Amino acid sequence: MTERQKQLRALFFTRFAGAFGLVTLLTLLPTYIEVLGAEGFVVGMFVTGLTFAQAVAVIPVSYLGDRYDKRTILLVGLGLAAAVYGAFTFVETSWGFVLVRGVQGIAATTAGLLGLALVGQLARDSKRGNTIGKSNSWRFAADIGGTLSAGVLYDNFGFSTVFGLLMVVTGLAFLAVLAWVEPDETTVEEFAFFDLAVNRRIATITSFRAQYAVAVTLVRNWVPIFAGVAAAQGGLGFNAAVNGATAVSLTIVSARFMNMLSQPFTGRLSDRFGRARFVFVGGLAYGIAALLVPFTPAIGSALALPATFPYFGELSAAFLPLLAVSALLGIADSIREPASMALFADEGTGEGVAASFGIRDIVWRPGAVVAPLVGGWLMSSVGIDWVFFLGAGAAFSGVIAFVGILSYDHGREGLAKW
Known part of the structure; x- marks a missing residue:
């Protein structure tokens, strides 16, 4: 194994550790709400505290990462994360x-942003999409493992064991970076954030990403809501089944599992055939799959699929179609994500790769914050189906803006230029 491969594998594990901690806490949020007796505004702060801290941390972490040694600051982030899990x-x-969740947000942003920046920087130009795809696969593996294991560990051993495991995983990531990742000497004296923000390629991809954030936030959050809520609210009511929570979790895991499997392959294809095509195809496919979600009951009925399943009991004829559509959403996102991330890495390498990924993160935030509020209003006023229609529309409008700018800049062959 080469030194570069050792460094990348250590960084892949840091992405696993970061995602594992985030998804474990997300899975346990309902438990904390019950245990601590949280109500109203405070419940919202359980989510917003993390999101706000992450947003605030992006710019200073981007600056420090480009100005100083990324490895050192990454180690600080991992050490802080381990301490936070102990504090929980x-x-x-x-x-x-x-408060502790807010500190977790700072630690997660530091470790996640700089770990990804180092992956993009270490990846060879000709294999950057493939390398980032592998890195993302580790993240999705952590999402799946954390989602499935958090409740089981808590039910059998309690909070202390859960957070003890998170401290061990994060500590191992710290040791891996300390042992195998070399100090980063590619420092940038100026703050590249604002220069890169007006970079033509980054501005073009952010025109897509800002709108696509609405699509992904709505669809990713409302697929399990659609599966779980009662028919009176427009959903499938899986939670009424014997093991309904497990049925709902399968709809989440199917998307992440297919995304995890596909990203190294689709990233390699984007290295070979160009990034822009994959952003276009992935965004378009995601919009089409989102449109299919409300029609899964009709698809199940038309195909005469079963509504009763072993272990779960009575679910719905829509169960298998929803699993399939969720898997399609994962595949569609796997087409887009490594190509999009590689574009940011391409532009930032040598000029400020941490700042480039920081811009990528900030552009996502407005849509991610506003979309759930709009989705809740749509669900209560015009019906849950319209959440998915809006999500699909946001994906399509992002694709149209992306292709339109490329065509304006490069003519009819715009998609072939990147």
Whole structure:
């Protein structure tokens, strides 16, 4: 194994560790709400505290990562994350949870942003999409493992064991970076953030990404809601089944599993055939798959699929179609994501790769914050189906903007230029 491969594998594991911690806490949020007796505004802060801290941390972490040694700051982020998981065991109040969750957001942004920046920087130009795809696969593996294991560990062993495991995983990531990742000497004196923000290629991809954030946030969050809520609210009511929560979790895992399997392959194809085509195809396919979600009951009925399943009991004829559509959403996103991320890495390498990924993160935030509010309003006022229609529309409008700018800049062959 070459030195470059050792460094990349250590960084892949840091992405696994970061995602594993985030998804484990996300899975346990309902439990914390019950245990701490949180209500109203405080419940919202359980989510917003993390999101706000992540947003605030992006610019300073981007600057520090480009100005100084990324490896050192990554180690600080991992060390802070390990300490945070230890602190969770002492939380006894709702506001204490919000505070520690905010610090988790800072640690997660530091480790996640700089780990990804180092992956993009170390990847060879001709294999950058494939390398980023492999890195993302580790992240999705952590999402799946954390989603499936968090509840089981808590039910059998309690919070202390859960957070003890997170401290061990994060500590191993710290040691791997310390042992195998070399100090980063590609520092940038100026703050590249604002220069890259007006970079033509980055501006073009952000025109897509800002709108696509609405699509992904709505669809990714409302597929399990659609599966779980009662028919009176427009959903399939899986939660009424014997093991309904498991049925709902399968709809989440199917998308992540297919995304995990596909990304190294689709990333390699984007290295070979060009990034822009894959952003276009992935965005278009995601919009089409999103449109199919509300029609899964009709698809199940038309195909005369079963509505009763072993272990679960009575679910719906829409269960298998929803699993299939969820898997299609994962595949569609796997086509787009490594190509899009590689574009940011291509532009940032040598000029400020941490700043480039910081811009990528910030552009996503407005849509990710506003979309759930709009989705909740649509669900209560005109019906849950319209959440998916809006998500599909946002994906399509992002694709149209992306192709339109490329065509304006490069003519009819715009998609072939990147």
